[in-house]
Amino acid sequence: METRNFKRVLVWELPVRIFHWINVLCILTLTLSGFLIANPPALVSSAEATNLHSFGIVRYIHFIAAYIFFFNMILRVYWSFVGNQFASWRAYWPFTKKSWSNLKHVLKNDILLRNDKNPELKNISIGHNSLAAVSYIGLFLIALISVFTGFALYADTSTWWLPKMFSWVTPLFGGDFMVRNIHHIAMWGFIFFTLIHVYLVFYHDWLEGRGEVSSMFGGYKFVSEERLKKAKEEEKKE
Incomplete structure (x- = not known):
């Protein structure tokens, strides 16, 4: 049986992990509150209408989560310029020979469920x-759509300059109705991405056994010495 020596490598720095879990909480909060805003439940109460603030609280939670999501995204963009090689914007640039080779490898494993011989030395990324x-580039675009349409819908009732910066979006798409629909569709984009993302993370954790799941908690993955050596050689070539 072939044996390999694995090393514990810090891949995801603390700011990246914090960004990830804040994003998880924000998307969950925005999705649940968004469903309630889109289709508010009927509340039976004997209290005066002016004393019922349930819907206002839901909207307030939605807006707070939106602000956190927005500033969290800005911080992640900043970290893509100052973080390590795994957080860098260069790691997301798809137009290289190495990226296309790795893309074919992953598609073959994830969709056709075929394993390469000795994949650790071939195309598995650290x-x-x-x-x-x-997919993260696509998610970033969905996030931008959500931010632009969300703040555009909030601009009319907000007194702060930030949401009002997006007031031009509403007339661009012909009114609130279309902007609201786009915002709603973007939410479903997040939902579908999350389902696929969670499945693939656990699948690769089982397939590769390198700590895919635990790495987003502790930051470390287990990488073979051969793969680390190859990664250093590739880095020198670049």
């Missing part, structure tokens, strides 16, 4: 694989 990188 950080994000190429398919994940492309």
Whole structure:
């Protein structure tokens, strides 16, 4: 039986892990509160209408989560310029020969469920694989759509300058109705991404056995010495 020596490598720095889990909480909060805002339940109460603030509280929670999500995204963009090689924006650039090779490898494993011989020395990435990188670019675009349409809907009732910066979005799309629909569709984009993302993370954790799940808690993955050596050689070439 072939044996390999694995080393514990810090892949995800603390700011990246904090960003990830804040994002998880924000998306969960925004989705649940968004469903309630889109289709508020009927509340039976003997209290005066002016004393019922349930819907206002839901909207307030939604807005607070939106602000946190927005500033958290800005901090992640900043960290893509100052973080390590796995957090860098270069890790998400898909237009390289290495990225296309890795993309084919991941698609073959994830969709066709075929394993390469000795994949650790071939195309398994230490950080994000190429398919994940492309999907995160798509997620970033969905996030921008959510931010632009969300703040546009909030602009009319907000007294702060930040949401009002997006007031031009509403007339661009012909009114609140279309902007609200786009915002709602973007929410479903987050839901579908989350389902696929969670499945693939656990799948790769089982397939590769390198600590894919635990790495987003502790930051470390287990990488073979051969793969680390190859990664250093590739880094010198670049």
